[in-house]
Amino acid sequence: MKATDIKDPEYFHKVVDCQYACPAHTPVPEYIRLIAAEKYTEAYMVNWESNVFPGVLGRTCDRPCEPACRRGRIEDEPVAICRLKRVAADNKGDVSAFIPKAPAQKNGKRVALIGGGPASLTVARDLAPLGYEIDLYDEQEMGGGMMRSQIPAFRLPEAVLNQEVGFILGMGITTHFKTYVSSMKTVLDKNYDAIFVGTGAPKGRDLSELEHRAAVNTQVHVGIQWLASVAFGHTTKIGKKVLVLGGGNTAMDCCRTARRLGGEDVKVVVRSPFSEMKASPWEIEDAQHEDIPFYNCHVPKSFVLENGRMKGMTFEIVSAVYDEHGRRSLKPTGEPDVFFEADDVLVAVGQENSFPWIERDLGIEFDKWELPILNKTTFQSTLPNVFFGGDAAMGPKNVITAVAQGHQAAISIDLFCVGAEVHQRPAPFTNLIHQKMGIHEWMYDSAVVDDERYKVPHADKKVALKDRKLEVELGFNLPVAFKEAQRCLNCDIQTVFTDSRCIECDACVDVCPTSCITFTEDGPEDELRTRLTAPANELSQDLYVSGILPTKRVMIKDENVCLHCGLCAERCPTAAWDMQKYLYNVTKAGAFKHA
Numbered sequence: 001m002k003a004t005d006i007k008d009p010e011y012f013h014k015v016v017d018c019q020y021a022c023p024a025h026t027p028v029p030e031y032i033r034l035i036a037a038e039k040y041t042e043a044y045m046v047n048w049e050s051n052v053f054p055g056v057l058g059r060t061c062d063r064p065c066e067p068a069c070r071r072g073r074i075e076d077e078p079v080a081i082c083r084l085k086r087v088a089a090d091n092k093g094d095v096s097a098f099i100p101k102a103p104a105q106k107n108g109k110r111v112a113l114i115g116g117g118p119a120s121l122t123v124a125r126d127l128a129p130l131g132y133e134i135d136l137y138d139e140q141e142m143g144g145g146m147m148r149s150q151i152p153a154f155r156l157p158e159a160v161l162n163q164e165v166g167f168i169l170g171m172g173i174t175t176h177f178k179t180y181v182s183s184m185k186t187v188l189d190k191n192y193d194a195i196f197v198g199t200g201a202p203k204g205r206d207l208s209e210l211e212h213r214a215a216v217n218t219q220v221h222v223g224i225q226w227l228a229s230v231a232f233g234h235t236t237k238i239g240k241k242v243l244v245l246g247g248g249n250t251a252m253d254c255c256r257t258a259r260r261l262g263g264e265d266v267k268v269v270v271r272s273p274f275s276e277m278k279a280s281p282w283e284i285e286d287a288q289h290e291d292i293p294f295y296n297c298h299v300p301k302s303f304v305l306e307n308g309r310m311k312g313m314t315f316e317i318v319s320a321v322y323d324e325h326g327r328r329s330l331k332p333t334g335e336p337d338v339f340f341e342a343d344d345v346l347v348a349v350g351q352e353n354s355f356p357w358i359e360r361d362l363g364i365e366f367d368k369w370e371l372p373i374l375n376k377t378t379f380q381s382t383l384p385n386v387f388f389g390g391d392a393a394m395g396p397k398n399v400i401t402a403v404a405q406g407h408q409a410a411i412s413i414d415l416f417c418v419g420a421e422v423h424q425r426p427a428p429f430t431n432l433i434h435q436k437m438g439i440h441e442w443m444y445d446s447a448v449v450d451d452e453r454y455k456v457p458h459a460d461k462k463v464a465l466k467d468r469k470l471e472v473e474l475g476f477n478l479p480v481a482f483k484e485a486q487r488c489l490n491c492d493i494q495t496v497f498t499d500s501r502c503i504e505c506d507a508c509v510d511v512c513p514t515s516c517i518t519f520t521e522d523g524p525e526d527e528l529r530t531r532l533t534a535p536a537n538e539l540s541q542d543l544y545v546s547g548i549l550p551t552k553r554v555m556i557k558d559e560n561v562c563l564h565c566g567l568c569a570e571r572c573p574t575a576a577w578d579m580q581k582y583l584y585n586v587t588k589a590g591a592f593k594h595a
Contacts, residue, residue, distance in 0.1 A: 001525050001554070003547045006496065009430045012582040014542065015559050016492045018081060021068035023404035025428075025586045026050040028065055028081055029492040035087055036485035038478075043088035045098050050586065051085075052122050052168075052403050053147075055160040058086025059473065060151055062249075062280060062398040070489050070563065077453035079487045080476075087481040089160070095167075100129035102172035107131035109417045112192040114181050117145020118399045119390030120198035121168045122406025123413065126589040128171040130414065135192075136173050139180040143169055146200050146391075147399060149228035150250065152257050153469040184358040184386075194385050194413045197372075198406070201391040203354040207245070207347055211302035216310035216345075220303070223254045223348030230257055230468070239343020242266045243313060245300060246348035247277035252284065254346040255292050260468035267340060269295045269313075271330060273320050286472065290461060299330060301337060303345075312341040351396045371395060378422045379409040387412055407588060414589040426587040432580040435493060454484045493564050494582045497555055499547045501576035508568035508577055509533065516558040517568065522548070532556055 006012065014020050018028040026047060034043035047054035061082045069078030109132050113120040116138030124134050142148060143165040147156065169175060181187060187195055204222035207213060213220065219239075223246065229235040242263040244255040247270035258266045268287065270277060274296045277284065288294075298315035305311065314337045318330040353371055358364055363383040365373045372381050372388050379387050389409040390402030412422045457474045458464070464472050476484060509517050515534040522528070525543065529536040536543060541560035548554060569577040 001522060001528060001543070001545045003554075004542070004545045006432075006494075006544075009428050009584065011542070012432075012492075012494050013428075013430075013584045015494065015562075016582065016584065017068040017070055017541075018065040018079075018491065019584065021064045022051075023064065023401045024050045024052075024407065025404075025584065026065075027492065027584065029488055029490050030583070031088060032079070032081070032084055032485045032488045033490070035084055036482055036488075038482075040088050040091040041093040041095060041098075044092040044095060047085055047088060048095070048099075048167075050403075050407075051400060052125055052406075053118060053164045053399065054085050055089035055164050056147055056156060057400060058082060058084075058089050059156050059160070060147075061085070061400055064400070070491050071487055073561070074563070075450060075452065080453055080456070080484050083456050083473075083476060084481060084485055086475050087478070090475055091478065099167050100171065102128045103131045105131065106133050109133070109193045110135070110191075111413060111417075112137065112187055112190070112195045114187065114195065114197050115145060115199035115390075115392065116140060116143040116175075116177070117198050117200050117390060117402065118147060119392070119402040119406040119409070120145070120196060121165060122403045123196050123198070123389065123410045124171065124173050125168045126407060126410035127413065128168075128173060130590045132417075134173050135176060136169075137176045137179050137181050137187075139178065141177050143175065143177070145198070146224075149231050150224055150253070152227065152253050153231070154256070154260065154464065154467075154472050155253070157469070157471050182357050184362060184364070188362065192385075193417050194387065196409055196413065197358075197386065197388045197392050198390045198402070199355075199392045201351040201353050201396040203352040204250075204347065205350040205352060207300055207349070210300055212305050212310075213303060215305060215308070216303045219310045219343065220345045220347060223250045223346050224351060226346055227253055227257065230261065235261070237262050240264045241312075241341050241343045242346065243340055243342040243344075244268045244346045244348060246270065246350070247272055247279055247296075248348060248350075249279050249283050250351070251346075251348035252279045252287050254348050255287055256290055257468060258344075258346065259290055259292065259465055263344075266292050267295060268292060269298045269300070269315060269340065271297070271299050271318070272328075273297055276320070276328075286458075289458070290465065295338075295340075297330070298338060304339065310342065310345070312339055313345065314339050351391070353392060353395065369395075375423075377408070377425070378412040379405060380412055380416070380422055385416065407586065410589040411587070411591075426591040428587055429583070429585040429591075431583045432494070432496065433583070435579045435581055451483075451487050453487070454480050490564050492582050492584075493566070493579050495544075495557065495562060495564065495566075495568060496578045496580045497544065497546055497557070498576050498578070499549060499555075501574045502546075502549060502555065503574055503576075504549055504551055504553065505573065507571045507573065511567045511571040513565060513567065514561045514563055516560075516562045518556045519549070519551075519553045520556065521552065522554045528556065532558060534558065534561070536560065 031043040031046040066078040072078035113136040204224040238261045242258045301314045317335040365382040387409045389405040415422045518532040536558040538560040544557040546555035
């Protein structure tokens with residue numbers, strides 16, 4: 001095999017599995033170490049630099065980092081990365097001095113942001129310090145977008161959202177709230193240098209094809225619109241018997257909100273099997289804790305009327321059948337249809353993009369799903385000065401993906417506005433920093449011990465169900481946060497091997513707790529993976545391969561199972577192994593230096 005090029009910025013990035021899995025590439029181990037050191041303000045700012053909304057995401061993130069966590073490979077549960085982020089947010093000091101300020105002297109470029117959600121706010125956060133004049137348009141009364149309208153207050157307190165949105169709007173953003181943009185042509189006519197569309201996926205899918213749907217209109221509500229109505233105080237109650245249709249996170253928010261608004265008998269009815277529900281496992285668990293039952297493999301069939309009002313719904317029982325390619329189809333079981341009584345039905349079966357306000361003769365092209373045709377790297381549309389991001393760009397995802405796309409769109413807008421090539425992306429900032437090893441002086445430790453994940457306490461259920469604004473999760477206290485932070489295996493502390501120092505004593509092989517190091521003859525990768533000390537069967541992670549050593553062997557390390565414990569470096573008599581902290585930061589707008 002070819003020797004590994006550790007100067008490639010993406011090599012060690014991929015080894016830091018949690019950071020690599022995060023769409024915004026937040027340096028997770030770095031901020032977790034700061035939490036363990038009680039440096040909460042510093043941990044918050046490390047987060048804010050990349051994910052922009054640490055307090056929001058510490059409560060609501062979809063957590064793509066956690067399934068990737070290396071701790072989860074040696075125990076059942078990964079590090080509680082998301083909830084540790086909240087610890088930094090809840091315990092930070094005054095960060096106002098660290099938030100970038102917009103310069104008094106502007107750069108002469110004007111940018112319009114349509115929509116006030118996480119993608120647009122991220123673009124504003126990146127461009128305002130560079131001197132751009134920014135106008136933000138949103139039909140809500142305050143910024144936040146779907147974070148305000150669709151995430152219930154019992155999951156995300158308004159004060160947390162207001163503070164983090166305020167950090168950005170305080171940079172001198174000109175806001176046009178309570179302003180619905182009804183025409184892209186009108187915005188284009190204002191001669192902005194660039195326009196960013198971050199309007200989300202505001203259209204909830206309905207079940208208009210079902211029998212009697214039109215007749216029960218007052219008792220059937222589209223989930224995302226209903227959540228917004230509750231959030232803004234327009235809806236304050238619901239019937240005692242409620243059906244929630246759908247198995248995603250919006251359905252979980254609907255059913256839990258319904259319990260707080262008077263729903264006594266709230267059922268979640270889902271087409272798919274329980275194991276295939278799209279909702280996050282922890283959201284499902286919280287709904288079950290609040291005594292909400294799930295009825296899976298039930299397909300909505302019709303609304304049932306009695307004296308002109310909805311009495312309930314009937315459902316067909318199905319089973320999931322899979323073909324040889326793993327594609328699922330739902331087949332009726334032949335069992336009798338099921339009837340559920342209902343005073344109200346909340347439909348949460350998906351969201352769609354909606355761009356009725358974008359005229360189709362402006363040069364902005366759309367695909368067959370009515371999504372804008374974009375470059376997936378630059379987020380530039382077919383009209384060069386118009387960019388998209390978040391759910392408006394490529395369909396519904398989550399807050400952290402919207403943030404990541406906002407960062408990339410901001411880079412593109414900056415490059416476009418100065419006449420540079422938008423495809424010429426600035427390289428990430430990376431660095432390898434030596435960590436001292438030894439008995440007497442430590443900059444790094446990573447104990448490899450079994451340590452179960454700590455549980456986040458919740459408010460008393462009886463109290464929580466009476467107040468839709470009472471936050472249910474209470475967060476870690478500081479002693480428990482320290483213990484949870486110590487579970488991190490510091491995957492960004494890399495094992496760096498220097499060929500010329502190795503005497504091939506194999507001491508590192510003897511001391512390695514996971515048998516991930518092998519000295520052997522070189523060979524093709526597929527064959528080499530089978531004859532290591534422990535076979536390396538996970539092809540998604542690379543092998544670390546040295547150059548040819550004096551005995552004509554090579555050192556091979558399986559990056560997938562290495563625990564970054566540092567025992568190899570501690571044991572090595574010649575310092576051929578060294579522990580070096582790898583920093584990786586995705587470059588933001590303004591990093592590209594123009595001539």
